[in-house]
Amino acid sequence: MDNLHIDQHISQQFNSDLEHLRTHLLELGGMVEAQVVDAVKAIETADGNLAERVLQTEQEVDRREIALDRECTLILARRQPAASDLRLVLMVTKTTHDLERMGDEADKIAKMAIAINEDGGASPRGYVELRHIATNVIKMVNACLDAFARYDVAQAIKVVRDDALVDMEYRTALRELITYMMEDPRSITRVMNILWALRALERIGDHARNIAENVIYMVHGLDVRHIPIAEIENRLAAQIKNL
Amino acid sequence: MTTKRETTVGTPFVETPKLAVRDVNVFYGTKQAVFAVNLDIAKNQVIAMIGPSGCGKSTFLRCLNRMNDTIESCRVEGSIKLDGMDIYESKLDVVPLRARIGMVFQKPNPFPKSIFDNVAYGPKIHGLAGRRADLEEIVETSLRRAGLWDEVKDRLASPGTGLSGGQQQRLCIARSIAISPEVILMDEPCSALDPIATAKIEELIAELSQNFTIAIVTHSMQQAARVSDRTAYFHLGKLIEVNETQKVFTNPDHELTEAYITGRIG
Numbered sequence A: 001m002d003n004l005h006i007d008q009h010i011s012q013q014f015n016s017d018l019e020h021l022r023t024h025l026l027e028l029g030g031m032v033e034a035q036v037v038d039a040v041k042a043i044e045t046a047d048g049n050l051a052e053r054v055l056q057t058e059q060e061v062d063r064r065e066i067a068l069d070r071e072c073t074l075i076l077a078r079r080q081p082a083a084s085d086l087r088l089v090l091m092v093t094k095t096t097h098d099l100e101r102m103g104d105e106a107d108k109i110a111k112m113a114i115a116i117n118e119d120g121g122a123s124p125r126g127y128v129e130l131r132h133i134a135t136n137v138i139k140m141v142n143a144c145l146d147a148f149a150r151y152d153v154a155q156a157i158k159v160v161r162d163d164a165l166v167d168m169e170y171r172t173a174l175r176e177l178i179t180y181m182m183e184d185p186r187s188i189t190r191v192m193n194i195l196w197a198l199r200a201l202e203r204i205g206d207h208a209r210n211i212a213e214n215v216i217y218m219v220h221g222l223d224v225r226h227i228p229i230a231e232i233e234n235r236l237a238a239q240i241k242n243l
Numbered sequence B: 001m002t003t004k005r006e007t008t009v010g011t012p013f014v015e016t017p018k019l020a021v022r023d024v025n026v027f028y029g030t031k032q033a034v035f036a037v038n039l040d041i042a043k044n045q046v047i048a049m050i051g052p053s054g055c056g057k058s059t060f061l062r063c064l065n066r067m068n069d070t071i072e073s074c075r076v077e078g079s080i081k082l083d084g085m086d087i088y089e090s091k092l093d094v095v096p097l098r099a100r101i102g103m104v105f106q107k108p109n110p111f112p113k114s115i116f117d118n119v120a121y122g123p124k125i126h127g128l129a130g131r132r133a134d135l136e137e138i139v140e141t142s143l144r145r146a147g148l149w150d151e152v153k154d155r156l157a158s159p160g161t162g163l164s165g166g167q168q169q170r171l172c173i174a175r176s177i178a179i180s181p182e183v184i185l186m187d188e189p190c191s192a193l194d195p196i197a198t199a200k201i202e203e204l205i206a207e208l209s210q211n212f213t214i215a216i217v218t219h220s221m222q223q224a225a226r227v228s229d230r231t232a233y234f235h236l237g238k239l240i241e242v243n244e245t246q247k248v249f250t251n252p253d254h255e256l257t258e259a260y261i262t263g264r265i266g
């Protein structure tokens, strides 16, 4: 299925309700994605102003989260959606929550950027790791939203797979940073800031994976949480063959 | 036509069918209304039949207790077995068959008799109650189970036709369960009822399904989702999909089912 045909209901109002839901989720997604990108940039360039701007977006993200939840509640109460419509609405409620949490993690990164800045600028320790993981996580955030916009299950699966990679890279980076700190105890405060930022990025990756899983559920009605990737692919293949 | 799938998708067959329907076609004169339906109705389960108006749900349901025999132009082909017994067997007496497979219709149709007699009639003719006291007990329990007792207990002698539409429907349900059928066919039993009465009937269906087999035709998706174990979707006389209700309403297999339950232009 390349499309959930949300514009084909007999009720025009229902069509437009669902279309709005989709648009509003994508807008929130875009906003949170920008938050993540800016937070990473703020930490890389020790840009306190940019970090402040990331923190200010928080309120708008919260406001939109609540508005989206209300939209979903109204659709559930008024339309009692079934099948793909139901899955879309469920997907949106869950994804809204993941996006809001991603925003919170971006805020943490921004706060680290402010701390590093106040601490007197960048320390080279951990920046390579940070940049590397950040690039991958930002790609995942972008890809999971794109997968939602286009009902693209292949892309969603890729996000799930990339998350496993990011988790591994995070663990490796963690070990290296701990070694730095042991070698040079004076670096502990700075490296800890980087470490917290890395941890936030890893969490953002987890939320991107959740969203990707929600996309798979929305498109195929298959709940793939807590299932190994090979098994996800088997089940999807079996389901598509049955159709 | 050639590109369309002709067989029913999903799981039309079960291990312990109460009713087994094979290759059933139904005609009104030369016009075919039901096409090659294969379906098992599982014992002690509720199956909901849904589909657009005119798709043949009522026609199909009426086949299951040979109610179509009463329609002059109607002809049924194929086989329907109740516990392995062919119900279209020519020597079969339809009166005991309809005692085993009872029916509740879309429009309430009480007899022009008292409320008491409406319910007592079946048990009397089928010899289910010898003494007056037994009969009274059957009438009371049937009316209670149908959620009508409290409203009529003080006027059991007044005519059934004097009740409101919703009360008449519950009276007909009481009448059909009074003879303890094995299978109950219901054709939009709640279309004339308010939400409270509907909830009572749905509760009754849930309770009855522990010991009885129930097939219900309904236009309410929510009702089908609430009361049934399996759901069958009909479209233009064909049985398109049969699946567990939970699956049909969250992730149906056929695009026609999806279009119908989500209110899309199919």
Ligand SMILES: Nc1ncnc2c1ncn2[C@@H]1O[C@H](COP(=O)(O)OP(=O)(O)OP(=O)(O)O)[C@@H](O)[C@H]1O
Binding pocket: B028, B033, B051, B052, B053, B054, B055, B056, B057, B058, B059, B060, B071, B073
């Ligand atoms: N007694 C009859 N004589 C001739 N044609 C009939 C008769 N009863 C039904 N039909 C036709 O058979 C087809 C199926 O009708 P049926 O009543 O089974 O549909 P249904 O799915 O129950 O519709 P609804 O949801 O409106 O009750 C329709 O085209 C209808 O016009």
Ligand SMILES: [Mg+2]
Binding pocket: B057, B058, B059, B187, B217
């Ligand atoms: Mg009908």
